[in-house]
Amino acid sequence: MTRISVNVDGSSYTDEVEPRMLLVHYLRERLGKVGTVVGCDTSNCGACTVHLDGRSVKSCNVLAVQADGHEVKTIEGLADGDELHPVQKAFRECHALQCGYCTPGMIMQAVDLLQEKPDPSEEEIRHGLEGNLCRCTGYHNIVRAVQMAAGQEVTDVPTFEGSAS
Amino acid sequence: MTATADAPATARPEIGASRRRKEDQRLLTGRTRWTDNIQLPGMLHVAMVRSPFAHARITNIDTSAAKSAPNVVSVFTGAEVAEEQGTLITAWPVTPEQNTPNHPPIAVDRVAFAGEVVAVVVARSAAEARDAAELVEVDYDELPAVLDLKEAAKDEVLAHPDLGTNKSAFWQLDSAGQGSGGAVDEAIAEARSNGIVIEREYRQQRLVPAFMEPRSVVCDPTGEQITLWTSSQVPHIVRFALAATTGVPESKIRVIAPDVGGGFGGKLQTTPEEWITFLAGRRLGRPVKYTETRSESLMAGHHGRDQWQKLTLAATKEGRVTGLKVDLLADLGSYAAIVGGGVPVLGAWMFNAIYKFDSYQFNVTNLYTNKTWVDAYRGAGRPEATYAIERLMDELAAELGKDPLEVREMNWIKHEEFPFTTVAGMTYDSGNYEAATARAKEMFGYDELKAEQQRRRESNDGIQLGIGVSTFTEMCGLAPSRILGQLNYAAGGWEHADIRMLATGKVEVITGVSPHGQGHETAWSQIVADRLGVPFEDVEVLHGDTQISHRGLDTYGSRSLVVGGEAVVRAADKVIEKARTVAAHMLESSEDDLEFANGRFGVRGTEQGVTIQEVAMASFHAHDLPEGAEPSIDASATFDPDNF
Numbered sequence: 022m023t024r025i026s027v028n029v030d031g032s033s034y035t036d037e038v039e040p041r042m043l044l045v046h047y048l049r050e051r052l053g054k055v056g057t058v059v060g061c062d063t064s065n066c067g068a069c070t071v072h073l074d075g076r077s078v079k080s081c082n083v084l085a086v087q088a089d090g091h092e093v094k095t096i097e098g099l100a101d102g103d104e105l106h107p108v109q110k111a112f113r114e115c116h117a118l119q120c121g122y123c124t125p126g127m128i129m130q131a132v133d134l135l136q137e138k139p140d141p142s143e144e145e146i147r148h149g150l151e152g153n154l155c156r157c158t159g160y161h162n163i164v165r166a167v168q169m170a171a172g173q174e175v176t177d178v179p180t181f182e183g184s185a186s
Numbered sequence: 187m188t189a190t191a192d193a194p195a196t197a198r199p200e201i202g203a204s205r206r207r208k209e210d211q212r213l214l215t216g217r218t219r220w221t222d223n224i225q226l227p228g229m230l231h232v233a234m235v236r237s238p239f240a241h242a243r244i245t246n247i248d249t250s251a252a253k254s255a256p257n258v259v260s261v262f263t264g265a266e267v268a269e270e271q272g273t274l275i276t277a278w279p280v281t282p283e284q285n286t287p288n289h290p291p292i293a294v295d296r297v298a299f300a301g302e303v304v305a306v307v308v309a310r311s312a313a314e315a316r317d318a319a320e321l322v323e324v325d326y327d328e329l330p331a332v333l334d335l336k337e338a339a340k341d342e343v344l345a346h347p348d349l350g351t352n353k354s355a356f357w358q359l360d361s362a363g364q365g366s367g368g369a370v371d372e373a374i375a376e377a378r379s380n381g382i383v384i385e386r387e388y389r390q391q392r393l394v395p396a397f398m399e400p401r402s403v404v405c406d407p408t409g410e411q412i413t414l415w416t417s418s419q420v421p422h423i424v425r426f427a428l429a430a431t432t433g434v435p436e437s438k439i440r441v442i443a444p445d446v447g448g449g450f451g452g453k454l455q456t457t458p459e460e461w462i463t464f465l466a467g468r469r470l471g472r473p474v475k476y477t478e479t480r481s482e483s484l485m486a487g488h489h490g491r492d493q494w495q496k497l498t499l500a501a502t503k504e505g506r507v508t509g510l511k512v513d514l515l516a517d518l519g520s521y522a523a524i525v526g527g528g529v530p531v532l533g534a535w536m537f538n539a540i541y542k543f544d545s546y547q548f549n550v551t552n553l554y555t556n557k558t559w560v561d562a563y564r565g566a567g568r569p570e571a572t573y574a575i576e577r578l579m580d581e582l583a584a585e586l587g588k589d590p591l592e593v594r595e596m597n598w599i600k601h602e603e604f605p606f607t608t609v610a611g612m613t614y615d616s617g618n619y620e621a622a623t624a625r626a627k628e629m630f631g632y633d634e635l636k637a638e639q640q641r642r643r644e645s646n647d648g649i650q651l652g653i654g655v656s657t658f659t660e661m662c663g664l665a666p667s668r669i670l671g672q673l674n675y676a677a678g679g680w681e682h683a684d685i686r687m688l689a690t691g692k693v694e695v696i697t698g699v700s701p702h703g704q705g706h707e708t709a710w711s712q713i714v715a716d717r718l719g720v721p722f723e724d725v726e727v728l729h730g731d732t733q734i735s736h737r738g739l740d741t742y743g744s745r746s747l748v749v750g751g752e753a754v755v756r757a758a759d760k761v762i763e764k765a766r767t768v769a770a771h772m773l774e775s776s777e778d779d780l781e782f783a784n785g786r787f788g789v790r791g792t793e794q795g796v797t798i799q800e801v802a803m804a805s806f807h808a809h810d811l812p813e814g815a816e817p818s819i820d821a822s823a824t825f826d827p828d829n830f
Contacts, residue, residue, distance in 0.1 A: 050225070056216015059222070060398050060400070096214075097215065097217075099215075113214055114206070118213055120448040121209065121445070121703065122397075154398070156398045157448060157703050179204050181205060
């Protein structure tokens with residue numbers, strides 16, 4: 022067992038973990054951060070994406086011990102209280118999710134993408150999200166959501182009653 | 187939209203309004219309830235030992251090393267639990283004579299596909315269970331495996347030697363036989379001498395549904411009932427099938443499908459993994475969880491499609507189709523899955539698509555192979571039919587040198603001919619393919635694209651242009667029950683809804699369908715908000731738990747809205763009728779003088795009225811109800827459609 026100290030979503034945790042324990046299992050099973058999910062165990066699908074010191078990582082591909090002394094942000098720490106993060110809001114506005122299983126990872130990756138490229142082209146968005154799989158949406162509305170979050174004009178998505186909020 | 191800005195919220199039609207989904211808040215913030223999230227006191231974890239061989243006899247299983255591994259609580263094999271593990275059933279033996287192999291959840295003496303479970307390890311953590319699973323020593327005698335569909339049809343190598351054949355069933359629909367059209371062989375003979383015959387063979391490749399959320403099962407045997415959480419489209423069917431095959435009374439089983447991350451048909455199964463987790467929980471008396479890896483999901487979750495389609499189309503020299511003969515070989519894989527045998531049969535009513543053929547015959551031979559079992563996937567048997575007939579229509583157009591749309595129009599049902607009974611015997615109530623196609627051509631710029639295509643052909647342009655067209659029609663809903671009965675399907679096709687009018691004026695809607703990404707909570711709220719005239723936000727939709735939703739047939743085959751949604755409408759109408767009696771009493775009026783609009787019973791010609799929420803409160807305290815009225819305006823409805 023190895024002792025680690027990790028800051029997750031603004032709270033500090035100190036735990037003894039098996040050296041082989043994956044970060045995603047540490048988050049889910051030890052900390053109860055079940056908003057972050059496992060889709061493929063092989064880093065193909067990106068459903069488990071979180072931020073490690075502000076950059077996106079696939080948490081099924083990081084050992085918990087590698088997060089020792091670092092900061093982790095998950096989907097559960099993204100909103101500011103009841104106020105959704107702009108990317109979460111844009112996903113909602115653009116109907117960019119259906120079953121929602123890929124959504125936490127997709128959003129965390131999109132946030133990282135926009136940090137790196139605040140005004141991305143559609144091609145850059147598609148390229149930036151290529152490590153994240155969605156089975157329901159066909160990606161179109163996800164790309165639109167990222168454009169909306171970037172402050173770009175988005176036209177071909179559904180408009181909702183009172184969309185301004 | 188007919189609403190105006192100052193109209194009350196309840197007067198604005200919800201159906202047709204764009205609403206942000208109710209589901210999204212929790213999905214966007216990670217406040218979700220996936221099955222794998224569940225942790226219970228003392229919970230144990232299950233790992234499966236799976237066969238690496240497609241077909242083999244199990245000669246010995248040595249579990250001693252696994253049993254002595256750290257924190258392992260139990261290891262068991264199929265032979266050790268043969269009497270108590272139950273069996274997996276098929277709900278759709280397509281003919282009474284169907285050959286169906288016995289399907290124990292854990293193989294007892296022989297495996298029939300790579301990925302089949304041969305032993306089970308239960309340990310304190312998932313990691314320890316998987317470590318120990320690798321210590322289970324299984325001796326196999328490999329047997330010849332049949333993997334190719336056409337090889338399977340020869341019956342030389344058998345997927346299940348005890349059945350004596352790979353053939354599961356042969357099923358036929360013949361228009362001459364059932365009186366819905368002529369004799370197809372005569373039409374083909376006539377076309378061979380004086381028309382056009384097109385013969386083709388198409389492959390429908392096998393595929394994997396590949397939902398994003400891996401399948402996961404939790405069994406909690408503590409308490410009076412056994413509770414099973416499962417990432418499933420079909421909690422009601424799982425409960426029924428568990429009761430039917432394990433001897434545990436249905437009333438002692440509660441099945442919950444919480445948030446479910448996609449299905450695409452892949453989660454309408456009753457699975458070995460569910461039966462094994464149920465068994466492990468019961469044997470050990472403690473909560474247990476099994477969550478598959480993606481590799482296990484791809485190997486052992488059911489696959490889709492996998493057919494050879496042999497087609498013979500007969501037409502006149504002008505291109506009017508006079509007959510279609512379909513001969514399918516369909517791969518069921520290693521076992522008859524819950525509706526596996528029925529999936530190719532569903533194509534029988536769809537190969538004729540939107541067309542008028544004089545004669546038609548559909549033949550399917552369902553075969554077993556030593557591959558992963560096959561069952562419903564997105565459209566289940568029907569898109570396969572569309573693919574085949576639309577390709578044939580293109581082939582016919584090419585043969586005639588005509589525009590593909592022109593040939594289709596020559597053969598499709600004209601709008602003035604509806605309602606129309608097809609050569610397969612199905613009645614289509616309405617349609618206007620002329621108008622829809624004209625609109626599609628306009629939106630697509632079809633004529634301009636055809637002209638551009640022509641220009642590129644003539645100028646030998648390095649970039650050539652191809653234009654694809656396809657029509658598509660589909661029967662959905664998988665009902666009515668009486669027709670499903672005629673097709674030997676074991677269940678009905680109805681759906682159920684309950685509406686609870688809470689004392690505070692809020693509304694709970696309980697639906698028997700079980701969403702996994704479709705957004706039922708939003709759509710059902712819209713239906714009820716419109717019908718009862720209550721705010722959208724005041725409606726809560728409950729689903730996926732057999733203790734809350736005691737009647738239901740779940741979600742598959744595009745049935746949720748058309749069958750389940752109509753059940754909700756009918757339950758709401760019953761609520762209104764019960765409320766009307768109470769409202770009349772409250773208003774000292776006759777029921778006939780009341781009109782119900784926008785959530786309010788008003789006395790005609792007066793300003794007097796009560797809202798349905800006020801009626802709900804009056805029924806709750808029940809201090810002053812009309813003679814004989816029960817103190818509740820809750821209502822239920824079960825809906826069974828008249829036709830597909």
